Amino acid sequence: MHWLKLWTRGWLEGSIRFDLTPAQRSVFIDLCALARESRNPPMVQANETTAYPHSWLASKLNIPMDLLEETLEICIKQERISEDNTGIKVLKFDYYQETKRRRSTKAEHTRSFKECPVCHFLVEVSKVTARMEICPQCSKKGKEVTLVLKEVETGD
Numbered sequence: 001m002h003w004l005k006l007w008t009r010g011w012l013e014g015s016i017r018f019d020l021t022p023a024q025r026s027v028f029i030d031l032c033a034l035a036r037e038s039r040n041p042p043m044v045q046a047n048e049t050t051a052y053p054h055s056w057l058a059s060k061l062n063i064p065m066d067l068l069e070e071t072l073e074i075c076i077k078q079e080r081i082s083e084d085n086t087g088i089k090v091l092k093f094d095y096y097q098e099t100k101r102r103r104s105t106k107a108e109h110t111r112s113f114k115e116c117p118v119c120h121f122l123v124e125v126s127k128v129t130a131r132m133e134i135c136p137q138c139s140k141k142g143k144e145v146t147l148v149l150k151e152v153e154t155g156d
């Protein structure tokens with residue numbers, strides 16, 4: 001039996017909520033589940049050298065082909081997944097899985113976030129969010145609020 005663990009704060013408050021549509025997010029989490037079921041996590045693949053055809057994946061997930069294609073495209077662009085002829089790899093799988101190993105140094109106990117001082121929107125600093133400076137939630141309401149860097153001690 002396999003379990004897909006989810007880092008709920010990252011899932012609820014991370015950039016994925018703003019970067020993907022609800023449909024794309026559900027396909028992304030489907031891909032995470034497939035990667036977890038895989039014999040070779042975090043790869044989604046038929047076997048070690050062979051990718052699943054996209055048509056097989058769309059059928060397996062019971063979704064339209066164009067939703068699969070648009071999700072793969074945006075997730076590759078945002079470095080959430082990568083794909084080659086051996087399959088799809090869920091990048092930052094451990095980030096979503098929260099299966100980080102015990103860490104030894106203090107620096108590794110600290111994670112960097114950007115937080116909005118107004119609405120408390122919180123996003124972890126990553127390649128994707130490194131350039132994000134304005135709060136996307138406040139920006140939707142027409143306010144330009146600069147995010148503030150925040151170091152968070154993690155319990156693990």
Ligand SMILES: [Zn+2]
Nearest residue numbers: 116119135138
């Ligand atoms: Zn805000």
